[in-house]
Amino acid sequence: MGPHTDMTRGKGYRVIAEFSIHPIGEGTSVSKYVGAALAELRKAKGLRLQVTPMATIIEAAKLSDILAAVGDAHEALFRLGAKRVDFALRVDDRRDKERRMEDKVRAV
Amino acid sequence: MGPHTDMTRGKGYRVIAEFSIHPIGEGTSVSKYVGAALAELRKAKGLRLQVTPMATIIEAAKLSDILAAVGDAHEALFRLGAKRVDFALRVDDRRDKERRMEDKVRAV
Amino acid sequence: MGPHTDMTRGKGYRVIAEFSIHPIGEGTSVSKYVGAALAELRKAKGLRLQVTPMATIIEAAKLSDILAAVGDAHEALFRLGAKRVDFALRVDDRRDKERRMEDKVRAV
Amino acid sequence: MGPHTDMTRGKGYRVIAEFSIHPIGEGTSVSKYVGAALAELRKAKGLRLQVTPMATIIEAAKLSDILAAVGDAHEALFRLGAKRVDFALRVDDRRDKERRMEDKVRAV
Numbered sequence: 001m002g003p004h005t006d007m008t009r010g011k012g013y014r015v016i017a018e019f020s021i022h023p024i025g026e027g028t029s030v031s032k033y034v035g036a037a038l039a040e041l042r043k044a045k046g047l048r049l050q051v052t053p054m055a056t057i058i059e060a061a062k063l064s065d066i067l068a069a070v071g072d073a074h075e076a077l078f079r080l081g082a083k084r085v086d087f088a089l090r091v092d093d094r095r096d097k098e099r100r101m102e103d104k105v106r107a108v
Numbered sequence: 109m110g111p112h113t114d115m116t117r118g119k120g121y122r123v124i125a126e127f128s129i130h131p132i133g134e135g136t137s138v139s140k141y142v143g144a145a146l147a148e149l150r151k152a153k154g155l156r157l158q159v160t161p162m163a164t165i166i167e168a169a170k171l172s173d174i175l176a177a178v179g180d181a182h183e184a185l186f187r188l189g190a191k192r193v194d195f196a197l198r199v200d201d202r203r204d205k206e207r208r209m210e211d212k213v214r215a216v
Numbered sequence: 217m218g219p220h221t222d223m224t225r226g227k228g229y230r231v232i233a234e235f236s237i238h239p240i241g242e243g244t245s246v247s248k249y250v251g252a253a254l255a256e257l258r259k260a261k262g263l264r265l266q267v268t269p270m271a272t273i274i275e276a277a278k279l280s281d282i283l284a285a286v287g288d289a290h291e292a293l294f295r296l297g298a299k300r301v302d303f304a305l306r307v308d309d310r311r312d313k314e315r316r317m318e319d320k321v322r323a324v
Numbered sequence: 325m326g327p328h329t330d331m332t333r334g335k336g337y338r339v340i341a342e343f344s345i346h347p348i349g350e351g352t353s354v355s356k357y358v359g360a361a362l363a364e365l366r367k368a369k370g371l372r373l374q375v376t377p378m379a380t381i382i383e384a385a386k387l388s389d390i391l392a393a394v395g396d397a398h399e400a401l402f403r404l405g406a407k408r409v410d411f412a413l414r415v416d417d418r419r420d421k422e423r424r425m426e427d428k429v430r431a432v
Contacts, residue, residue, distance in 0.1 A: 018162035020198070028204055028241035028300040031215035038216055051216065052160045053167075053209035054126035054198060063398060067391040074387060074417065083420040084244040088304065089413045090128070090162060090196070093398065096136055096407040101161035107139035108146055108159065136349035136408040171290060175283040182279060182309065191312040192352040196412065197305045201290065204299040234378035236414070244420055247431035254432055267432065268376045269425035270342035270414060275377075304414070306344070306378060312352055317377035323355035324362055324375065 012098045015063050017091045019070055020055040023082035036080050037073035044069035050101060055088075059101045063093065120206045123171045125199045127178055128163040131190035144188050145181035152177035158209060163196075167209045171201060228314045231279050233307045235286055236271040239298035252296050253289035260285035266317060271304075275317045279309065336422045339387050341415045343394055344379040347406035360404050361397035368393035374425060379412075383425045387417065 021037045022030045041049055041056060046065050050057040060066045070089055077085045092104075129145045130138045149157055149164060155177055156167040168174045178197055185193045200212075237253045238246045257265055257272060263285055264275040276282045286305055293301045308320075345361045346354045365373055365380060370389050374381040384390045394413055401409045416428075 016161055018160075022240060022302075024238060024240060024246060025244035026241070028202060029215075030240060035216045050161065051213050052126075052163075053124055053158065053165050053212040054200065055160075055162070057161050059161075063395055067395055071387055071391055074415070078417075078419065084416070084418040086238075086417075087415050088198070089415075091398070091411050091413075092162065092408070093402075093410075094136060094408040095402060104161040105159050108143045130348060130410075132346060132348060132354060133350070133352035138348065171287055175287055179279055179283055182307070186309075186311060192308070192310040194309075194346075195307050197307075199290070199303050199305075200300070201294075201302075202300040203294065232377055234376075244418060245431075251432045266377065267429050268342075268379075269340055269374065269381050269383075269428040270379070270416065271376075273377050306412070308378065310352060320377040321375050324359045 013095055014059050014061060014098070014100055015066060015091060015093045016099075016101050016104065017058045017060075017063075017066050017089060018055045019058055019066075019073070019087065019089050021073060021077065021085065021087035023077050024084040024086055026082055033077045033080055033082060036076040040073040040076045041069050044072065048101065057101055063091065066091070121203055122167050122169060122206070122208055123174060123199060123201045124207075124209050124212065125166045125168075125171075125174050125197060126163045127166055127174075127181070127195065127197050129181060129185065129193065129195035131185050132192040132194055134190055141185045141188055141190060144184040148181040148184045149177050152180065156209065165209055171199065174199070229311055230275050230277060230314070230316055231282060231307060231309045232315075232317050232320065233274045233276075233279075233282050233305060234271045235274055235282075235289070235303065235305050237289060237293065237301065237303035239293050240300040240302055242298055249293045249296055249298060252292040256289040256292045257285050260288065264317065273317055279307065282307070337419055338383050338385060338422070338424055339390060339415060339417045340423075340425050340428065341382045341384075341387075341390050341413060342379045343382055343390075343397070343411065343413050345397060345401065345409065345411035347401050348408040348410055350406055357401045357404055357406060360400040364397040364400045365393050368396065372425065381425055387415065390415070 048059040158165040266273040372383040
């Protein structure tokens with residue numbers, strides 16, 4: 001990523017994201033692959049994670065840490081033998097207010 | 109929806125979905141609007157809900173019930189004054205195996 | 217959908233959406249299934265469609281027409297034999313300004 | 325990204341992705357911001373782009389190039405003054421068959 005990355009973010013601010021991944025064409029049960037992706041996210045430094053029935057919520061100080069972990073998770077599925085992998089990443093980055101993932105649930 | 113809807117689904121099977129909504133152009137804090145959408149989902153019959161930091165997980169016996177509730181949630185934001193509303197809905201429908209939203213988390 | 221649906225929308229306003237669908241566990245090539253979904257969208261009245269490499273863009277006067285067509289497309293995959301189907305729908309609904317799908321591309 | 329990245333990909337294979345971004349709280353018209361994101365994607369080396377009414381399709385030889393460009397696009401919105409930015413990235417990576425973005429449209 002370029003030199004401008006994250007230059008406007010203060011200490012204490014967090015990016016909150018959501019990541020969902022699965023192989024296409026490896027049977028209807030994909031939990032082995034989802035588990036391998038999750039293992040990569042857990043290995044990454046500086047991420048807080050929450051597993052939900054449809055995705056994994058990721059909180060980090062920097063977007064680049066999330067993107068690196070997502071890239072590693074993606075490769076993990078191919079190492080397990082997947083031939084086609086789809087993922088979806090949604091990112092919510094707010095810099096006018098410090099907040100953690102719990103705050104978003106509390107607010108509604 | 110047409111006459112073919114849900115004809116292959118047995119009793120006990122559940123559609124699991126994820127719904128995220130916000131207005132664009134009503135300030136950076138959108139929890140009032142998200143709360144209104146959630147109130148609509150809670151009014152809908154037959155849905156199980158779990159709020160996460162990035163979305164609401166919805167479980168239902170029929171996709172059509174989810175789609176109707178999502179449509180109602182969408183309109184609720186305009187009634188609150190929003191001029192532009194974006195939402196994302198992801199649906200996972202599996203008919204070879206009965207499962208609830210908890211089972212998906214447990215499997216990984 | 218409830219009685220409040222679309223009550224604030226004037227004539228000429230259009231909802232613009234994006235729909236992506238595939239089976240999980242029916243092989244890595246899913247174009248037969250995507251084609252069946254697309255055939256359902258084409259049968260639906262009142263939709264304008266644009267196929268892209270990652271999704272189908274849908275424009276309609278009413279969100280309910282989009283949701284009904286999406287539900288029919290979803291069922292079409294099960295009729296073809298899919299046991300698990302995932303879809304993603306993103307909706308952008310703007311009511312302060314009339315626009316068509318072409319306008320969004322032109323503006324950027 | 326870790327050392328395993330992209331190790332199984334042959335020459336000629338392409339990752340196809342879809343990227344959508346907007347600020348929350350900067351008014352209902354966001355085309356200035358979307359244009360700035362697009363300018364970043366166009367500056368990135370090795371990407372093929374197609375703008376659609378709901379997103380930008382990105383094709384690249386390596387996922388890491390897509391992720392880097394997406395990170396730069398994200399920062400561009402904050403440099404324009406946005407206080408909150410949301411984006412969605414969907415990735416489809418198939419390694420059993422060479423294909424370009426046009427092939428996906430042709431197949432359905």
